[in-house]
Amino acid sequence: MVFFATVLVSRLFYLQIINGSEYQDNYNLKLEKTESIPATRGNIYDRNGNLLAYNELVYAVTIQDNGTYSSKTEKSESLNTEIAQIISKLEGNGDKIDNDFGIYIDSSGNYQFLYTSDTLIQRFRADVFGKANIDDLAYNENLGFDEATATPTQIVNYLQGSRVYNISEEYGKKLRYEIMVVRYNMGQNSYQKYISTVIASDVSQESVAYIKENINELVGVDVEQQAVRRYVDSEYFAHIIGYTGQISTAEYKELSAKDDSVETTDVIGKIGIEKVMNDTLAGKKGYETLYVDSVGNTIAEGDHVAAVSGDDVYLSIDYDLQKASYILLEQEIAGILYSKLRNIKSYKVESDDDVIVPIYDVYYSFIKNGVIDINAFKDESASATEKAVYSAHESKQQYVLSTLRSQLKVGNETIYKDLPEEYQAYSTYIVTTLKALGVFDASAIDASSEVQINWTKEEMAVNKYLLYAIENNWIDITKYEVEKKYADTEELYNDLIDYVIDYLNTDVGFQKLVYKYLLLDDGITGNQICMILYDQGVLEEDEEMYSRLSSGGITAYDFMRQKIKSLEITPGQIALDPCSGSTVILDSKTGEVLAMVSYPGYDNNKLANSVDADYYSYLNNTASNPLYNYATQQRTAPGSTFKIVSATAGLSEGVITTTSEIEDLGKYMKVSNQPECWIYPGGTHGSINVSEAIRDSCNYFFYEVGYRLADGYNEYDDPAGIKTITDYASLYGLNETTGIEIEENDPNIATKFPVMAAIGQSDNNFTTVGLARYATAIATSGTVYNLTLLDSVRDSDGNVLESFSPSVRNHVDVLDGSQWNAIHYGMRMVCENLHSFDNFQVEVAGKTGTAQQSKTRPSHALFIGYAPYDDPEIAIATRIAFGYTSHNAAEVSKDILAYYFGVSATEDLLNGEATMVSDTSDEFVQD
Template sequence: MVIVMKNKKFEDRYDVLKFSFILVFSVIILKLGYMTVIKGEEYYEQAQNKVYKKIPIEAPRGEIRDRYGRLLAGNRASFTVQLSKDEIEKSDPNKIANKVIKILEQNGEKYIDEFPIIIENGKFYYTYDRTINEWKRKNNIPLSYNAEKSFYEIVDRLINDGILNVDKDTDKYELQKLLNEKGYYPPIYVSKWKFAEEVKKEQWLYRYRIKEENISAKDAFKKVRDYYKISEELNDYDARKILLVRDLLKSQGYLQYQPIKLALDVSKETVSEIEEYAMELPGVSIETEPIRYYPNGNFASHILGTIGKISQQNEIDTYIKKKGYSISDMIGKIGIEKKYEEKLHGEKGYKKVEVDAYGRLIRKIDIKNPIAGDTVYLTIDKDLQEVAENSLKNVLKTIQVGGTYKSPWGNVRLRDSKRIYNKAKSGAVVALDVKTGEVLAMASYPDYDPNLFATGITNEDMEKLLPENKNDPLAAKPLYNTATFTAVQPGSIFKMITGLAAIENGLDPNYKINAKGRIMLGNKSFGCWIWNSHRGSHGPTDLYKAIEHSCNYYFYCVSVGYDYGSNKPLPVKMSVEEVLKYAKLFGLDERTGIEIEEIPGKVPNPEAKLKNTRRALEYTLNRKLKNYFEDINDKNKEEYEKRIKEIVNWIDENPSRGTIMKRLKSLKIKEDKISEVADLVKYSYFNQAKWKTGDTFNLSIGQGAHAYTPLQMANYISALVNGGYKNKVSVVDKVESYDKMKVEKTKKEKERIPLKDYNNLEHIKRGMLRVTQTGTAKRTFKNFPIKVGAKTGTAQRSGRIPTKDEAQYLIDHMSSFGVNPSEALELANKYEKQDKSKLSRDYYIRKALFELNPHLTYDQINRFKDTYDDFAWFVSFAPYKDPEIAVVVLIFQGGHGGYAAPIARDIIAEYFGLTKDKNTDDVKEELKLIEELKR
């Protein structure tokens, strides 16, 4: 019985096992059937893709041409040194790397060096750290600030400047979004509170399995050197040359078949030498590729822009992760090159190759030729642009020496009897088609050669393009597009807005105000320029005369609806709100719509001034005073916020600096921080908070809180003279496909400004015509054959010019500050050693000066510095009866608006063909004939 039972159990187990095998095999057969019959084609394609790879071939970048088709940016053939990882690593990679770098250096070639550790005078540095510090210096952020403090430092400044309007509880992600919307991109990951370069460093170290935190650059260098087994016989400098090649190869990961670019645009001599040593340089090859080329050098550089390698995190996210670009691709960085990147980029071709499982090349199979990018046609006229650039440059140089600008249309002496404006080193000019908003010419000076960036700019070349005095915000900046990026006070060229607002509200343009020279408000004098110059006055003045002679007194009166000359109200109601309403109608608080980068203007807001100032002050104090109290910090939330609010509430009273210091002491602000906080709240906030009649006066003549770009001013003038149409500005005419089969024409957009009476614009034009006939620009246009309407403007810049070396300035003048120099320096050294923030040297010297002499003020300290000269504005249109072109010129520290007028005259003359094929004698004969006809 027992035996029978055992056999039965055995049979049952066998059946289970047999069933299991059948089930497993059935599943396998079904799966094979599914894979071969149903999904076979798909899997075959995937397998093929794993075997066959595509090596990209660069496409020629699309051209950029002027409105008539003349080439502004194209391509030229060049030789590129490429490396193939699989072939190099089959041989002796260190030897090959050393050899190819030596050849490049001996022939003076630039090569791609992205190895993130550099050696200077025997010391090792991470390039990541250098990049972070350079960004901090550029943005005036203490080097000791971490990512979080740096981020909020930027936020605080934008709030104080009125650019950001946020509450103290705004989320960090929302703040980052708002910053980006305003065009600011701090290189910071707010999720990790790390600089983007810090993250890059961590990723690079991980690539070599270096896990030590805070490892020094020197130790990391040694580990990587050991990783590649570089001979001890080589010094660190030569070893680094090998490492930059090995690291470049490693950055390709498993894409061994894909060549890497080591050097672009090398000479024929280098090509010959590399080919000569071909047997010793397996994996090193020469390819012919298109390189971006700007045939006219510096011409229109701020419009065209530059190209460069993908480097910033936002570029990596946009182009590599989203759009499938390669890490070695060149992209547009600014200007038209950036705006039309995807159309200019073209479509890469490829070589199809077969590789093995390790990604090594077996054979080449197929080739597809690349497709060139589209051609972008600009609206600018090359001839007119050339005149604009040359005239701007030459006038600036003439102003600097107080010389005479010579022209067939009449020579103009660019100096006054008192002084020479030798700091007039930069400026901008914009010429628009008033009917369409097309940019006919736009130039900023100084400029730069975009060819420097086509293959990667060197540190030496980049240094030459940086301002001489990095502390001076108005220093000449070659890379800066002044026409679209510099918003400053407009001065008298704003007066047409004030005048138009008045006549739109019913003021007769012939109504005369007795302009007595100055208006006294309390003990403060608001003088016309003629009063300030020689105690003169304009007498009875109507709108036309006010524009013609730029009478401040007239516009003071109409801005508030009161005739101070006759001590009676004007027959119309006016206010600052009415003036600003028309400024907004003409788009002065908007971007113009141009395709390249620009900043919007800033129309003052009296209603929001106090509210925004309070909010900005509260936000700043909440961020700044965390550790400024003796007994609490921001962790004591309720008490901390209570004290902050108390300080903010003093804004309505605006107490004296001494009173503020006493109150801060009673609130237990630390002794060494009281002066700093008192100066901050008093001078940056309290004094600026409330709107007064004097603010309206300043605003009415273009002073005060206005800030507009030359491009915005050109569009505003266009709207004044074209019947009230506000154009969307464009610098692009059309985009044409490489095969010319598809053309995208830029749509011209405009809207009519809702004025009460469009005939009022004729009164403004009439006043502007008188400027060139008998007014402030009559000298320049005395013999000009075309009637031009215009307005000169002079905008003031307060403050002193920072020196190149602020610390040395303080040391040089220390004996004048009422302190013992050696004692002050000793105290400054003490402060610097104690402070972990590592702020600039001049900060600690100033702190010591204020400690040793409490009565010392910032004005007293800065009194030995030079002051800023006035800005020169000139706006114009022509011809008078049926305007076609508007020309606006801005010259930094140019002294007088009239000094900018010859530039506009040159451009208008070129636009109307007055100088075509004519020499100076011919022009003089024509002018003589015109004068005879007038008589």
């Protein structure tokens, strides 16, 4: 035994003392990790090689969870302390953490969901609670709430609490939130050992120096070079190009199932060309094998496979034309808005042709749409004007809440319609909010009940309506009543009112509504609103103008007109009708898309790499909806632009000829709704042929064509007429999307009422890009293209790897030469009769269209056309949503054509000012 003990001790001495360091080195070398090397993303260019999207190398601070801990509590304390230290230092140097977390802190300090889509919110909830599918979300007894309806505050409290990240309250709300964001991002990579999580990108040299100097004390923290995506003139191209971002859980699951090289840290294209061409742009990752010690320090290198850069994508878009078209469209929309401004508080709209814009709507729009940050009013650094406005609002809101509590008491008999308009608005807001919160179950409402009918007729008191809703289980009392399980209706109702008042007291939407009436009551002034635009940096500093506003040397009305005219304040910011539009320009000889503009645009630089939560929230909540691609997604009735389809159908079917005439009798009596020609009762167009009917946009002529297409000579057959119209609209490609690679809404050809469908009404609905393809087909006498936004894919040396071009979808070969000439001549006469084209040096053919959507909002303005008339080079379609009259769409289309053909000086066209238009309510409209 002594002998064997001696051998064992000798051997242990040899292994641990004599060769201990060698074996320790060998042990360390066995800690192997393989890191992927991201490929450089390819650039995006326009057709002429102008750079639109590129990469910029920046420094990023990263962290790996490679520490050793004795317990979960120790891990949280250690990580939280280190992350807090890093964040504090970064922010001290002016840097920010990368943050695309699904919840953000608004300027009032409240937690809000980043997303507005219910689907995205549910997917985020599922990720937080570790559910594979949205349907797995359920009531969690341990947490005491339903995961499927968890509020932002509940989610944050859950993550920051002892169950997950155990973040001490000593750090304060903002820092606790930021630590949670970093920990959450690390958690997304936790199953992939040695994956770095980015804390902050594009950091300053001071932050780089701090990390490098303290690299040995900061466990797992390092500085790496990282490529971030940059976009040139983003406002003009964002809807086409899109942006990149870190892969989401749903995207990871989908893409990794097809490609095992996909990782949770990948940056991919989210929308637009960035998404469509992601595989081409992304390139191929490389890999390297590293050997690390127990704390993750690299001590040796192994295999290395270089990454392969992504290829470059060239678009068919012309940079200069795209940018110019955007500017011209904005100038035109601003000019329309300018012409409709009136120095009044409010206006009751009687019909869509007399809509004007009260200046007080403009003042309120800055608050309503988030251009002015009302939550900044209470900051210590707020200006005197901001503090005064905040004080006035607080007094007003407390008075309103007190009044509402009194009005909502049991026994109040005041019915809805007898309330002041202001309190009608508050009452509607209360009911609407309760439904949005799920307290009031809209699906449970008995629409046939007397109470609901009286409420709809505004003949029911709000308190009685809510009491009845509780009694009939339309209201889920568990949403607000957590303690009392047994109570009578009145007690439950009083508790509901307490809940409502408490909720409204901190609800931003309600606060904004109070501001509206505070303005109308002169509790705050337009001049104060204008001064705050300077205080918050919306307008560039101008001490002289600020002083004039403060002293009353200029009225808010005159000030606002100046700023709208100079485009220092844009229609997109004001977000009142009109505030949006689109235009699409095609090469009619090839079908190539030269420009595709959606107004207003946005800065996709603020959404790529790391999401600017405040900016993203603004984009989602402003009424102008900048994220929406109006060129490819907005669908409206085409108005009289559709009459070319009807003319084609009429000529091809033989119900009219190029010389046959129809007499305009003003009111069309052959169908029950007896529609009128637009000129009636002021006159009629007399007896006219198809070319003249196109010229005059004669509704009566095309009513008759629609009737005849329904076999009106024998027995009127509505379905037969619609089928014929559908067949011919389909020949022009109006039955399907155009083929462009980015998201595009499906069109809709009318399904009823052929007489109305023939003039572009009924339920016809088309996108601007669809109308542009239609215009190109007319310009070419029948060639319909499948469109593409792509020109080519090239390697970094410029070698073409793949080419793209529009393909011919079909030919509209149902008309002979004389019939096409009749249509073209009619469209030429349209432009000859439009004052916008007076003395224009290029002969243009076109068709206007005015489409009514609402009786209380202006009509949509449309124009399609092509030029030159004898040998078309380009075709154009323009829509100004709620743009009053088609003449406005024609006007901006003429300016775009003038730019394209170079017949007007660029500096005269792109002058940076609103285009002055006449008061469109008095304009003689021909469609």
